[in-house]
Amino acid sequence: MTLEIRGLNVSIDRIPILREVTMAVPAGAMVGLIGRNGAGKTTLMRSIMGLLAGDSGTIRIDGEDMTNVPGYKRAALGVSYMPEDRRLIPELTVEENILMPAWANGIRDAAERLDWIYGLMPEVREFRDRRALQLSGGQQKLVALARALMPGRRLLLLDEPFEGVAPVLSRRLTEVIAELRNEGMSVVLSESDDVHSADLVDRSYRIERGVVEAA
Numbered sequence: 001m002t003l004e005i006r007g008l009n010v011s012i013d014r015i016p017i018l019r020e021v022t023m024a025v026p027a028g029a030m031v032g033l034i035g036r037n038g039a040g041k042t043t044l045m046r047s048i049m050g051l052l053a054g055d056s057g058t059i060r061i062d063g064e065d066m067t068n069v070p071g072y073k074r075a076a077l078g079v080s081y082m083p084e085d086r087r088l089i090p091e092l093t094v095e096e097n098i099l100m101p102a103w104a105n106g107i108r109d110a111a112e113r114l115d116w117i118y119g120l121m122p123e124v125r126e127f128r129d130r131r132a133l134q135l136s137g138g139q140q141k142l143v144a145l146a147r148a149l150m151p152g153r154r155l156l157l158l159d160e161p162f163e164g165v166a167p168v169l170s171r172r173l174t175e176v177i178a179e180l181r182n183e184g185m186s187v188v189l190s191e192s193d194d195v196h197s198a199d200l201v202d203r204s205y206r207i208e209r210g211v212v213e214a215a
């Protein structure tokens with residue numbers, strides 16, 4: 001899946017946050033989005049997901065203009081977002097959390113998809129019956145990634161996946177994300193610096209005060 005953003009301007013409460021953002025994600029590519037806290041990474045990902053409307057500019061997915069297409073329709077196309085805060089439902093089990101987007105989006109082959117996800121992350125299968133609140137922060141990140149992979153078959157937006165993750169688990173997370181490339185998925189991955197993403201990405205962009213430049 002390709003993603004093409006041109007001249008995107010996004011404001012929140014009339015304050016301009018993203019300015020003339022232009023970037024491209026070729027099919028099957030892994031693209032880094034590097035910027036400090038508050039630079040606009042989350043705002044850009046939410047805009048790509050259709051959770052925030054832009055003032056002007058276009059967002060094309062597979063060449064089709066998605067600028068005014070609502071978020072749930074983008075999700076149905078296989079676009080998915082892993083928020084920085086994990087937002088798991090603490091009382092539900094790991095497996096129930098992963099299946100949430102399948103229920104919400106009426107995904108029919110959820111069982112096969114779940115198997116594929118467990119194949120990618122066998123450790124998640126191991127703790128699938130535990131409640132989310134019983135997991136460590138790093139394990140929760142893995143589950144959040146697993147959940148994003150349920151609807152996200154074609155384009156995956158990972159918002160600071162390594163943030164606050166201990167070294168051992170971040171190495172594991174790196175392996176899993178690298179695996180996604182073999183699956184032909186297009187991925188946008190944000191980080192505050194390029195410590196973890198440097199070895200993963202095909203290209204990267206820097207974002208500073210809402211302005212994006214190719215790095």
Ligand SMILES: Nc1ncnc2c1ncn2[C@@H]1O[C@H](COP(=O)(O)OP(=O)(O)OP(=O)(O)O)[C@@H](O)[C@H]1O
Binds near residue numbers: 012037038
């Ligand atoms: N709901 C909101 N209301 C007002 N301002 C907001 C809102 N959301 C984001 N902003 C502002 O937009 C700018 C970009 O925020 P954003 O969360 O996109 O940055 P970020 O690069 O993802 O950083 P972080 O890693 O801290 O989340 C910041 O200046 C922030 O204060």
